[in-house]
Amino acid sequence: MTTENPYQLLVFDWDGTLMDSVARIVACMQSTIEVLGATPLPAQRLRDVIGLGMREAILQLYPDADEALFQAFTQAYRERFLFIDDTPAPLFAGVPELLDDLLDQGYWCAVATGKSRVGLDRVLDETGLGPRFLTTRCADETLSKPHPQMLQTIMDELGIMPEQTLMIGDSTHDLLMARNAGTDALGVTSGVHSARELQPHAPKGLLDGVAQLPDWLGCRRHAWSSSG
Structure with a gap:
């Protein structure tokens, strides 16, 4: 220096x-929540957890999440972000x-x-x-x-x-x-x-x-x- x-x-x-990529992340979270039948959340709540690790983000969104929800959410989200969702990023x-x-x-x-x-x-x-x-x-x-x-x-x-x-x-x-x-x-x-x-x-x-x-x-x- x-x-x-x-x-x-x-x-x-x-x-x-x-x-x-923020719009794509939010879209994938919304799709994941819908597929899992979890409680819908406002887009701003989803934006606020971007940047956290997946476990920390899920626990902020769903404080009562158990390991089963964590695993299901993680798998569904990654499938959407990597292979399914086509929102430009x-x-x-x-x-x-x-x-x-x-x-x-x-x-x-x-x-x-x-x-x-x-x-x-x-x-x-x-x-x-x-x-x-x-x-x-x-x-x-x-x-x-x-x-x-x-x-x-x-x-x-x-x-x-x-x-x-x-x-x-x-x-x-x-x-x-x-x-x-x-x-x-x-x-x-x-x-x-x-x-x-x-x-x-x-x-x-x-x-x-x-x-x-x-x-x-x-x-x-x-x-x-x-x-x-």
């Missing part, structure tokens, strides 16, 4: 941050170019996501983005956000300190995880939560979308250089 480059490691959430515009630009500038990139390993590996392969990331962590490999373990294991693997790390995400779960891990966080309002919902969790900044990240980092580098 230098005054010109305060962050070495940029850790991205996936859904709602790099991929415009494209990358946000310019994401591949954004990552290439960041790598060219010397940043290290990683992913910390509530997706399963199977789900993340699938989209990394489909989008061709896998080689851009030094490492990735999923909710079925660590404790769920907002617990800091996901970020901590990434930093430990790469030998990076919290003050060298910036978490970029669209949900309060991302910002809380960053705070719990002792890292800075940057909120994007392109996904689950609005600026009004993200602001109380003290992000270093709020962006309309991840494509604005290079400009924000450039301003930070300039500020650090001037203060040095």
